[in-house]
Amino acid sequence: xxxxxxMTKYIRPHQHSTDRQSRSELxxxxxxxxxxxxxxxxxxxxxxxAVEKELNQKYHAHTYLLDGDNIRTGLNKDLGFSAEDRTExxxxxxxxxKLFVDAxxxxxxxxxxxxxxxxxxxxxxxxAGDFVEIFVQCPLEVCEQRDPKGLYQKARLGEIxxxxxxNSPYEEPESPELTLDTSVLTVMECVERVIQYxxxxxxxxx
Amino acid sequence: xxxxxxMTKYIRPHQHSTDRQSRSELxxxxxxxxxxxxxxxxxxxxxxxAVEKELNQKYHAHTYLLDGDNIRTGLNKDLGFSAEDRTExxxxxxxxxKLFVDAxxxxxxxxxxxxxxxxxxxxxxxxAGDFVEIFVQCPLEVCEQRDPKGLYQKARLGEIxxxxxxNSPYEEPESPELTLDTSVLTVMECVERVIQYxxxxxxxxx
Numbered sequence: 001x002x003x004x005x006x007m008t009k010y011i012r013p014h015q016h017s018t019d020r021q022s023r024s025e026l027x028x029x030x031x032x033x034x035x036x037x038x039x040x041x042x043x044x045x046x047x048x049x050a051v052e053k054e055l056n057q058k059y060h061a062h063t064y065l066l067d068g069d070n071i072r073t074g075l076n077k078d079l080g081f082s083a084e085d086r087t088e089x090x091x092x093x094x095x096x097x098k099l100f101v102d103a104x105x106x107x108x109x110x111x112x113x114x115x116x117x118x119x120x121x122x123x124x125x126x127x128a129g130d131f132v133e134i135f136v137q138c139p140l141e142v143c144e145q146r147d148p149k150g151l152y153q154k155a156r157l158g159e160i161x162x163x164x165x166x167n168s169p170y171e172e173p174e175s176p177e178l179t180l181d182t183s184v185l186t187v188m189e190c191v192e193r194v195i196q197y198x199x200x201x202x203x204x205x206x
Numbered sequence: 207x208x209x210x211x212x213m214t215k216y217i218r219p220h221q222h223s224t225d226r227q228s229r230s231e232l233x234x235x236x237x238x239x240x241x242x243x244x245x246x247x248x249x250x251x252x253x254x255x256a257v258e259k260e261l262n263q264k265y266h267a268h269t270y271l272l273d274g275d276n277i278r279t280g281l282n283k284d285l286g287f288s289a290e291d292r293t294e295x296x297x298x299x300x301x302x303x304k305l306f307v308d309a310x311x312x313x314x315x316x317x318x319x320x321x322x323x324x325x326x327x328x329x330x331x332x333x334a335g336d337f338v339e340i341f342v343q344c345p346l347e348v349c350e351q352r353d354p355k356g357l358y359q360k361a362r363l364g365e366i367x368x369x370x371x372x373n374s375p376y377e378e379p380e381s382p383e384l385t386l387d388t389s390v391l392t393v394m395e396c397v398e399r400v401i402q403y404x405x406x407x408x409x410x411x412x
Contacts, residue, residue, distance in 0.1 A: 062268065064309040074331075075301035095281035096302055103270040105309065125280075 029061050030203045031101040033126060034108045034194065037119060037173060038136030039165045040151055041143035043182035044110040047136060047190045052108055054191050059204055064100055066093055067110040081162050087118050094122030101130055106203070114164045116171040129201065134194065135176040140165050142183045235267045236409045237307040239332060240314045240400065243325060243379060244342030245371045246357055247349035249388035250316040253342060253396045258314055260397050265410055270306055272299055273316040287368050293324050300328030307336055312409070320370045322377040335407065340400065341382040346371050348389045 034051065036044040045067055055061040072079075076092055079085040090113050100107040113119055123131040143165065144152040155163035162168040173179075178197055180190045198204035240257065242250040251273055261267040278285075282298055285291040296319050306313040319325050329337040349371065350358040361369035368374040379385075384403055386396045404410035 062310075064305070066305070070305060070308065074304065075298060092281060092298075096305065098280060099270070099272070099276060099302065100306075100309070102276065103306070103311065104268075 028205060029059065029106065031104050032106055032130050032132055032198070032201075032203045033097045033101055033122070034106065034132050034134060035097075035113070035119065035122065036108065036110045036134045036136050037113045037176075039138060039140060039143045039170055040112060040163075041146040041148055042136040042138040043180075043187070043190070044112075044136045046187060047134075047180060047182065047194075048108045048110040050187050050191045051194045054195060055106060055204075061106050061204065062104065063106045063108060065108045065110065066096065066100075071096075071111075083115075083162075083168075087115065090115070090118040091121060094125050097122065098125050101126065106198075112164050112170070114168065114170040116174070119173070132178065132197070132201075132203075133173055133176040135173045135179045136190075137172075137179050137181045138183050234411060235265065235312065237310050238312055238336050238338055238404070238407075238409045239303045239307055239328070240312065240338050240340060241303075241319070241325065241328065242314065242316045242340045242342050243319045243382075245344060245346060245349045245376055246318060246369075247352040247354055248342040248344040249386075249393070249396070250318075250342045252393060253340075253386060253388065253400075254314045254316040256393050256397045257400045260401060261312060261410075267312050267410065268310065269312045269314060271314045271316065272302065272306075277302075277317075289321075289368075289374075293321065296321070296324040297327060300331050303328065304331050307332065312404075318370050318376070320374065320376045322380070325379070338384065338403070338407075338409075339379055339382040341379045341385045342396075343378075343385050343387045344389050 034048070036048045038044050048065055048067070052063050052065050055063050071089075071093060075096065076089050079089050090111065093109060093111060093113075097107045097109055119133060123133065147153055151160060151163065152166070154160045155166050164170045178193060180193060182190065185193075195204065199206055240254070242254045244250050254271055254273070258269050258271050261269050277295075277299060281302065282295050285295050296317065299315060299317060299319075303313045303315055325339060329339070353359055357366060357369065358372070360366045361372050370376050384399060386399060388396065391399075401410065405412055
């Protein structure tokens, strides 16, 4: 009989007790994905890191940055760089970003994400306004000159296959929420534009 | 020349600007994974939901719950229930939980996670003390009697293959951080034990 009483407590649908709304209220900002896309060396990670720092220090926003360092070595370590694997890479990152948005965070992602359709898949996963596509624009020549990780050099020597911009396409965003040309803007100018956009969209409160 | 000046700003290693320590300080609690494991119908989701609610309302903790509802329909929708896919299912959940811990959250997971080795894989991903294995213990007969989703019935009728406890093994934890017998404890008694454990480990401040 005791058993029966205990049991009834368990027989109910599993509604999540804590929803996105209440999480968002706790933090004083809205959740969103800031999706930085662009060529290797365009400055995605640098700008994303600087934006995150500003969001934390000045706005006390709860943020998280997804990039190659924490994704390619973990969740997606089973994936390579074929077109199929790149698509699956972006799909999983999109799904994880969605979970972080549901948890109420501003999540920043810094991946080349070269294919338009893959980025659209992520956009479609999220509610309207939650996906902020930020095109980190920079001429290929400039990216190759920067070559911060020496990847262009390796690709030119044939040591890396399917390298975006050289022998694998980068499909530029057609209507990104923001475009940042890092060949003319400083990092802080990029940060200011992103912050201003977030304020304009009331993702961030002034 | 201007171009060169801008470029140097980008050429630096991508250290994450915001680390786990500073995130944890922001929130006043430590990050951890509360990994609920047990048979279908044992009460994992019910207890995890109740713990999350308590953590939010009483301790203003920043939490997130990973369960079938948000994982099997999203990140892991490409996976089935073969032994191989179950292992990959748990691996990915472990990697996502690790990201949430890095973001400073207390993440709760509610998955059967029947294989000891898979749970060990997740434990090994995390730093010592960050993985709290909670065995939601309940006799199979009681779980089957509860059958909140009608899954045992379907499995008995042969409509579901590889059903844990019937024709697929459940490997009980050998030394879980906590064991909650839901055939004798009420939901609130389970919650109290989890909260007490978190306080004892100073994951939660009193």
